[in-house]
Amino acid sequence: DAKTTQPNSMESNEEEPVHLPCNHSTISGTDYIHWYRQLPSQGPEYVIHGLTSNVNNRMASLAIAEDRKSSTLILHRATLRDAAVYYCILRDENAGNMLTFGGGTRLMVKP
């Protein structure tokens, strides 16, 4: 799987928007961009995924650059419960189903 690069950690204030960046300059045409998050002492949970167009769901929005070499996960109003490690992962639909996790970004939310 193509590699992604994320900042190790970020801080946010409660009820403010958070933009979590991810670089994936070697992304291929068949790679989907997936975001998962892991709360402390829990298994990862799905957040959102996309291919080329921006995506919105109840949890977050995903903004994908036009050249697809980067993307940004947007939490519109951070809450204390959003404090977690956020993983940006590329998944090649043609190369098997498993997700390969990188280091992720640890998001800290301040009250």
Added chain:
Amino acid sequence: GAVVSQHPSRVICKSGTSVKIECRSLDFQATTMFWYRQFPKKSLMLMATSNEGSKATYEQGVEKDKFLINHASLTLSTLTVTSAHPEDSSFYICSPITSSYNEQFFGPGTRLTVL
């Protein structure tokens, strides 16, 4: 989302004993099961992949005789850590998937502590 359970959620055992971890997909049939482990402050590392009714495929560096995986049904897979040692202490996470899916579901994890 899909419901995945793991049992036990936490286990402490003595060195040399074996520990079995169960993973159940409660509302869908898992044709494939991924097992990950996660050391403190590290990311998830894939250990092995198993398909229902066949032998598991292990990642490089993971001993198949030490980490026994059984995937006998579409709703249950087990990981047995045999002759556990303190260096096996970790957070073990299962991830069942169906043959067609968009999101990968994960169990809540099992924290193993070997004394």
